[in-house]
Amino acid sequence: WGDANCGGDFGGVLKLAGWDGVVFFGKAERPSYLLIEGDNYELRDADDLWGTGAIESEMELKSRHGKRASVANIGQAGETLSLISGVCNDHGRLAARSGVGAVMGSKNLKAVVAVSERKIISQTPETIKMLRANLDDMVKPLKDFFSNFGTTGITAGSALNGDSPVKNWGGVGVVDFPQEVSSQIDGGSTINPRMEKKYGCWHCPIACGAESVESTNEKYPYPHHTHRPEYEAMASYGTMNLMNDPDALIYLNHLCNEYGFDVISAGVTASFAIECYEAGILTKEDTDGLELTWGNAEALVELTNMMAERRGIGDVLADGVKVAAERIGNGAEAFGMHIGGQELPMHDPKLQPEFHTTYKLDPTPGRHTQYEGNKRVGTIPDAPQDSRDYNDRGEHHKAASEYMHVVNAGGMCQFIMMTANTANIPDWFNAVTGWDMDIDEAMQVGERIANLRMAYEVREGGTPRQRPVPTRVSGVTNEGTHAGPLEGVNLDMER
Numbered sequence: 479w480g481d482a483n484c485g486g487d488f489g490g491v492l493k494l495a496g497w498d499g500v501v502f503f504g505k506a507e508r509p510s511y512l513l514i515e516g517d518n519y520e521l522r523d524a525d526d527l528w529g530t531g532a533i534e535s536e537m538e539l540k541s542r543h544g545k546r547a548s549v550a551n552i553g554q555a556g557e558t559l560s561l562i563s564g565v566c567n568d569h570g571r572l573a574a575r576s577g578v579g580a581v582m583g584s585k586n587l588k589a590v591v592a593v594s595e596r597k598i599i600s601q602t603p604e605t606i607k608m609l610r611a612n613l614d615d616m617v618k619p620l621k622d623f624f625s626n627f628g629t630t631g632i633t634a635g636s637a638l639n640g641d642s643p644v645k646n647w648g649g650v651g652v653v654d655f656p657q658e659v660s661s662q663i664d665g666g667s668t669i670n671p672r673m674e675k676k677y678g679c680w681h682c683p684i685a686c687g688a689e690s691v692e693s694t695n696e697k698y699p700y701p702h703h704t705h706r707p708e709y710e711a712m713a714s715y716g717t718m719n720l721m722n723d724p725d726a727l728i729y730l731n732h733l734c735n736e737y738g739f740d741v742i743s744a745g746v747t748a749s750f751a752i753e754c755y756e757a758g759i760l761t762k763e764d765t766d767g768l769e770l771t772w773g774n775a776e777a778l779v780e781l782t783n784m785m786a787e788r789r790g791i792g793d794v795l796a797d798g799v800k801v802a803a804e805r806i807g808n809g810a811e812a813f814g815m816h817i818g819g820q821e822l823p824m825h826d827p828k829l830q831p832e833f834h835t836t837y838k839l840d841p842t843p844g845r846h847t848q849y850e851g852n853k854r855v856g857t858i859p860d861a862p863q864d865s866r867d868y869n870d871r872g873e874h875h876k877a878a879s880e881y882m883h884v885v886n887a888g889g890m891c892q893f894i895m896m897t898a899n900t901a902n903i904p905d906w907f908n909a910v911t912g913w914d915m916d917i918d919e920a921m922q923v924g925e926r927i928a929n930l931r932m933a934y935e936v937r938e939g940g941t942p943r944q945r946p947v948p949t950r951v952s953g954v955t956n957e958g959t960h961a962g963p964l965e966g967v968n969l970d971m972e973r
């Protein structure tokens with residue numbers, strides 16, 4: 479099973495055009511894009527767009543089809559069937575995980591363009607307006623922080639508190655990426671001065687994103703109004719690679735968005751390559767002279783370009799760490815931080831044990847957005863505060879995971895839902911659809927989604943319970959737990 483979610487505007491515009499989804503069968507003979515204008519649709523030639531970046535081709539398609547057009551498309555990574563490619567919209571918001579970009583690439587499908595003249599779709603528009611006003615009140619506690627800093631605002635702190643994996647999960651923040659180093663990637667003091675405009679996904683009351691000024695750094699020439707990197711990007715290229723150059727981080731995030739790479743997987747793959755290089759499994763000859771050393775920002779940029787162009791060592795790495803380790807051999811698999819082939823995201827389960835279960839057992843392994851542990855009002859029991867206390871975690875985790883299925887399948891944002899009362903969810907669904915759903919029915923939908931995804935995974939031969947978890951992640955070996963806030967933490971697999 480594979481799926482991915484993202485912010486942006488495409489889902490909303492597609493729905494306004496009157497479509498809940500689009501299913502593609504087979505493969506187009508030539509590069510193509512699907513144009514949807516209300517009830518009308520046609521496949522159009524995309525020969526001239528093939529080989530262009532996701533942001534570049536989105537701009538071209540918007541110039542053809544007008545400012546009401548929204549575009550979901552792939553960059554070069556999806557075209558070349560990279561297993562770490564995603565689907566892009568809104569100039570750099572990527573549905574990145576599970577390699578879904580390669581699915582579009584395999585069908586010669588460059589883009590889907592949706593155009594709608596409608597502004598609202600609802601069974602009860604007045605109720606929607608009232609609920610929207612209530613939502614504005616609800617998000618106030620989060621709004622100040624998120625709209626000023628976005629997820630970038632937690633990067634420097636997470637590098638030190640044990641949340642972010644450091645140095646390919648083998649390091650410790652307070653030792654390898656201490657405060658004087660991690661403070662250089664602080665959202666407020668170093669990233670925000672390079673931003674000039676707030677960004678929000680479709681009708682978002684928080685607007686946690688931001689867009690950049692044009693870079694003045696020749697080495698890292700990100701353009702005007704590229705997206706501020708999210709926490710996952712800052713950690714995967716930053717703390718994982720011991721790299722703290724703000725311009726390089728913004729540029730690497732931009733490159734991944736343009737190429738259509740999953741920025742988590744790309745950063746984790748770079749860490750894997752550096753550790754292989756450090757261990758002598760990869761040599762300078764293998765890398766065409768590239769010095770793959772910790773903190774080497776210029777090498778990270780060149781490596782990312784090589785992966786997108788499938789050039790030299792880039793071709794070996796372009797499908798992520800599992801495939802790269804198989805290609806390289808010589809013990810390289812010891813440095814591949816993945817579960818079930820999916821590079822692990824930037825939240826250490828030794829700090830929040832539910833992530834271990836989710837990363838290992840969800841049909842989409844290594845998925846941090848399939849569990850969200852914030853304390854909330856409603857039907858979800860609280861998790862124990864002490865991360866080493868395993869009592870009553872199962873009941874909490876089941877409900878929290880099903881809740882996230884409702885959030886993700888409903889197209890809602892996880893950040894906004896951190897402050898929402900679960901009891902409000904049925905009101906929103908009912909106002910749009912005219913249904914009469916209550917919270918128990920909504921949570922039952924979440925449970926059914928969980929069961930259906932798992933049934934599909936198992937039917938297709940998946941064996942989630944047998945997926946190995948890297949010992950650095952579980953704490954069985956002590957590379958990441960020899961010091962710092964997670965010192966000595968070793969997850970109890972049986973509980």
Ligand code: SF4
Binds near residue numbers: 683
């Ligand atoms: S809070 Fe969510 S919906 Fe709003 S801009 Fe941020 S990611 Fe997008």
